[in-house]
Amino acid sequence: MTQQASEINSTAEDQVLLQVSNLSMHFPIYQGLMRRQVGEVKAVDDISFDTYRGETLGLVGESGCGKSTAGRAILKLYQPTAGRVMLDGVDVTQMEGEQLRALRTDMQMIFQDPQACLNPRMTVGSIIAEPLDEHTRLKRAQKRERVRELLDAVGMNPAFENRYPHEFSGGQRQRIGIARALALEPKFIVCDEPIAALDVSIQAQVVNLLEDLQSQLNLTYLFISHDLSMVRHIADRIAVMYLGKLVELAPRQRLYSLPQHPYTKALLSAVPEPNPETEAVRERIILQGDVPSPANPPSGCNFSTRCPVAEARCRTEIPAWRELDSGHFVACHMV
Amino acid sequence: MLNYAIRRLLFAIPTLLIISFLIFAILDLAPNDPTGNLPLTIPPEVREKIRMALGLGDPFPIRYLKWLQQFFINEPLNIIEQAFGITIGDSENRLRVQSWATRSPVVDLIIERTPQTLWVVGMSYVVGILIAIPIGVISAYRQYSVFDQVGTFISMIGFSVPTFFTGLLFIVIFSSTLGWLPSIYDTTHEVTDFASFWFQVKQMIMPVMVLALFNASQLSRFMRASMLDNLSQDYVRTARAKGLKEKVVLLVHVLRNSLIPVVTVIALGIPQIFGGAIITEQIFRVNGLGQLLIVGIQGADIPLVQTLTFIFAILIVFFNLVADIVYGMLDPRIRYE
Numbered sequence: 326m327t328q329q330a331s332e333i334n335s336t337a338e339d340q341v342l343l344q345v346s347n348l349s350m351h352f353p354i355y356q357g358l359m360r361r362q363v364g365e366v367k368a369v370d371d372i373s374f375d376t377y378r379g380e381t382l383g384l385v386g387e388s389g390c391g392k393s394t395a396g397r398a399i400l401k402l403y404q405p406t407a408g409r410v411m412l413d414g415v416d417v418t419q420m421e422g423e424q425l426r427a428l429r430t431d432m433q434m435i436f437q438d439p440q441a442c443l444n445p446r447m448t449v450g451s452i453i454a455e456p457l458d459e460h461t462r463l464k465r466a467q468k469r470e471r472v473r474e475l476l477d478a479v480g481m482n483p484a485f486e487n488r489y490p491h492e493f494s495g496g497q498r499q500r501i502g503i504a505r506a507l508a509l510e511p512k513f514i515v516c517d518e519p520i521a522a523l524d525v526s527i528q529a530q531v532v533n534l535l536e537d538l539q540s541q542l543n544l545t546y547l548f549i550s551h552d553l554s555m556v557r558h559i560a561d562r563i564a565v566m567y568l569g570k571l572v573e574l575a576p577r578q579r580l581y582s583l584p585q586h587p588y589t590k591a592l593l594s595a596v597p598e599p600n601p602e603t604e605a606v607r608e609r610i611i612l613q614g615d616v617p618s619p620a621n622p623p624s625g626c627n628f629s630t631r632c633p634v635a636e637a638r639c640r641t642e643i644p645a646w647r648e649l650d651s652g653h654f655v656a657c658h659m660v
Numbered sequence: 661m662l663n664y665a666i667r668r669l670l671f672a673i674p675t676l677l678i679i680s681f682l683i684f685a686i687l688d689l690a691p692n693d694p695t696g697n698l699p700l701t702i703p704p705e706v707r708e709k710i711r712m713a714l715g716l717g718d719p720f721p722i723r724y725l726k727w728l729q730q731f732f733i734n735e736p737l738n739i740i741e742q743a744f745g746i747t748i749g750d751s752e753n754r755l756r757v758q759s760w761a762t763r764s765p766v767v768d769l770i771i772e773r774t775p776q777t778l779w780v781v782g783m784s785y786v787v788g789i790l791i792a793i794p795i796g797v798i799s800a801y802r803q804y805s806v807f808d809q810v811g812t813f814i815s816m817i818g819f820s821v822p823t824f825f826t827g828l829l830f831i832v833i834f835s836s837t838l839g840w841l842p843s844i845y846d847t848t849h850e851v852t853d854f855a856s857f858w859f860q861v862k863q864m865i866m867p868v869m870v871l872a873l874f875n876a877s878q879l880s881r882f883m884r885a886s887m888l889d890n891l892s893q894d895y896v897r898t899a900r901a902k903g904l905k906e907k908v909v910l911l912v913h914v915l916r917n918s919l920i921p922v923v924t925v926i927a928l929g930i931p932q933i934f935g936g937a938i939i940t941e942q943i944f945r946v947n948g949l950g951q952l953l954i955v956g957i958q959g960a961d962i963p964l965v966q967t968l969t970f971i972f973a974i975l976i977v978f979f980n981l982v983a984d985i986v987y988g989m990l991d992p993r994i995r996y997e
Contacts, residue, residue, distance in 0.1 A: 360804075402897060402900060402901060426903040426905065430903065433901065434898075436894060436898060438894055441894035442894040444895040444899070444917070445895070445917070445993055446916060446990075446992060448992075455899075456903065459905070489992040489993065491992070505898070505902070509903075
């Protein structure tokens with residue numbers, strides 16, 4: 326995997342599938358009798374990164390830091406406030422209506438809650454076949470064949486096509502969600518915490534399934550998660566988010582061995598060691614205070630209120646997103 | 661499903677028997693007098709004889725059992741005889757449930773009155789549903805828009821202002837002042853050509869609209885709430901992510917799921933159609949079932965009131981079952997065993 330990552334880094338810009346530049350997603354806050362806008366929640370604030378063909382980019386961060394919002398804004402399930410998302414040379418943010426619908430064949434999403442994201446009144450077969458109805462001109466028999474093929478590909482019995490989502494377990498439902506996302510043979514899939522709602526024993530199955538499908542179909546994933554060990558397993562490169570902003574992005578090995586940003590260091594120090602002897606002497610960085618509200622972020626660096634190494638400058642000046650050396654990006658004055 | 665329906669119907673039998681007893685007991689306990697509307701010149705001993713002739717001399721349990729026999733055995737036999745033109749047993753002397761006021765069989769009265777009620781009240785229900793569903797859908801889809809605000813305001817008025825007020829208001833405006841529509845519903849009117857059809861439409865507009873406004877106000881709120889509930893569900897986002905047309909997302913995914921509770925509410929409301937809108941029928945002089953019931957209550961016509969109320973009870977029990985079964989058919993998560 327390391328080899329793969331370095332290969333990706335060495336091959337140039339033409340390998341970029343998804344290019345996110347200065348993407349922001351701010352939600353207005355309305356209050357009072359006249360519902361006047363009194364502020365905005367900066368759920369995603371000015372993030373930029375590239376994703377290479379065939380890789381898995383992990384996006385990690387604690388709850389509420391804007392990971393899911395970023396994923397949805399990239400797929401234009403929200404209308405982003407600012408920024409540009411280039412998918413294979415097409416600016417997704419500028420697409421509207423029919424053009425956007427056509428583009429959905431290239432980009433799909435696997436959702437967090439496999440129970441809620443499947444229409445309870447539709448059979449599994451029709452859930453998976455619906456994108457085919459909408460975007461392809463397959464005959465009924467061909468569609469049915471494709472549905473059975475997809476169910477088979479995600480390791481489910483094709484005979485389940487006439488059942489309803491409530492008849493399945495969480496892991497099976499997530500497989501249905503994956504089959505649904507694969508139906509149109511997308512290039513790029515946002516996996517929005519696809520394993521968070523599953524039992525640990527099922528998590529590994531689903532992650533392995535995602536990896537197998539990736540190598541078979543040459544998929545590119547944006548893998549959103551808060552599970553650091555799972556991201557370490559599946560991702561080639563990892564981006565760390567804090568309060569709507571990216572703080573660090575690096576190839577996996579490098580991020581885990583040489584984290585630069587103080588938040589990344591604190592986050593990684595929270596991962597328990599399997600060995601009890603090293604676990605006992607392991608030094609943990611405990612952050613003080615709480616995450617500030619994204620409606621009222623601190624001035625300067627967003628992390629300055631909790632940063633163990635913050636200086637006066639950090640509280641006034643927003644740190645630039647810069648590349649340290651090949652492929653290692655960080656936004657911190659102190660690095 | 662069939663087993664479930666049969667079991668429910670079997671359970672309905674004791675329920676209905678208890679209901680019939682309660683209705684009978686309440687009517688009997690009520691201080692009413694079937695001779696109360698007769699001229700005051702009739703001496704008390706004659707009144708007493710009239711009461712005896714009506715069967716009030718028998719003790720309460722006997723009268724109840726007689727009614728049970730008349731309603732559950734004699735009347736169905738009579739219906740079978742009439743439907744197939746045959747004679748079963750001693751049909752000449754078989755006693756039917758008879759109205760004290762008109763001395764004619766209650767069931768015949770009900771059959772006579774039902775068409776008017778079904779036309780006017782049933783039509784208002786259908787119109788109400790047809791108005792309510794689009795309003796509910798659009799209100800929810802454009803939540804807090806001008807359309808939603810106006811719709812909310814009108815439906816608040818619709819179900820907070822009673823029909824006897826809107827009915828009179830309509831009569832004052834459209835009959836007295838503008839003179840466009842007749843204020844009295846003519847039941848004897850027959851539709852033969854276009855002119856008479858047009859008259860039928862005109863005389864139906866006001867009673868139908870008064871009731872439709874009331875029904876639509878409630879249903880559109882249900883529809884809106886149910887739509888809002890579903891619009892925020894994750895599967896709607898999935899549908900959008902699939903790249904479906906917005907129309908498909910709204911009508912196939914959201915609307916179909918939102919209709920489940922609304923259909924149940926609609927099914928549960930159907931007995932009310934048969935019950936007739938008592939007050940509205942009274943205002944517009946529609947001589948339907950509601951008016952029959954009011955006249956029966958005023959004249960202490962106990963067999964009529966007893967039979968009519970009991971038929972309503974049967975309909976309510978039946979449509980409760982229908983609502984449950986429809987719910988089971990629409991929602992795959994619900995299966996009856």
